[in-house]
């Protein structure tokens with residue numbers, strides 16, 4: 417048993433092990449995003465937010481979702497912490513790497529700026545959680561209209577009244593797309609998925625996903641601004 421534990425600890429602390437953690441947590445977070453985007457599509461329903469508020473109420477009260485939230489926090493935590501460890505390690509072992517390895521020739525820029533783009537995503541996430549999750553949970557600026565707390569109104573006023581927030585969301589979604597493109601490709605590599613026929617196809621699916629999902633999110637602030645002005 418001790419041998420297995422030692423092997424496990426050694427593996428998850430190796431560079432490959434950490435890359436595996438990045439890939440697996442990344443893929444897990446992607447599945448959350450699909451659910452998040454799908455649920456948020458209810459914002460587009462023309463019923464004054466009734467469906468969206470009922471959905472948000474369900475999400476915040478269901479025991480299953482509360483359990484899933486623990487995994488979500490762990491997933492985000494591990495993804496961010498491992499990214500930080502890998503970046504620090506890469507800097508330590510290759511202090512002058514950029515002097516001779518010519519990364520501008522050897523790796524795509526989405527890969528070279530992954531740390532920068534990831535940091536922007538982290539800032540976005542913190543701001544985002546404050547705007548919606550925190551205010552909803554602690555009932556700040558969230559009136560109760562009808563049966564549930566009016567999260568729809570909070571989303572609407574956030575995007576319409578503070579235009580810079582909408583700009584921030586839209587710009588962040590461009591970075592998010594870049595983060596996904598590279599994340600998806602390097603996951604395939606780390607997990608050893610290399611098939612003559614299927615890998616190029618999977619890469620195309622990844623690219624499509626990296627365009628559609630951030631676009632779906634970016635359309636939300638645009639929609640509220642559009643409805644308000646026209």
Ligand code: HEM
Nearest residue numbers: 456472475485541544548549552567571585633634636637
């Ligand atoms: C315009 C786009 C978006 C809108 C309108 C939106 C809306 C919301 C709302 C209303 C909540 C609080 C209620 C809830 O928990 O469901 C929330 C929570 C959350 N959002 Fe978003 N979201 C957007 C984009 C994103 C993106 C791109 C990410 C990830 C990169 C993200 C990650 C999260 C997380 C982690 C939570 C907390 C979930 C939980 O604890 O259940 N959201 N979002």
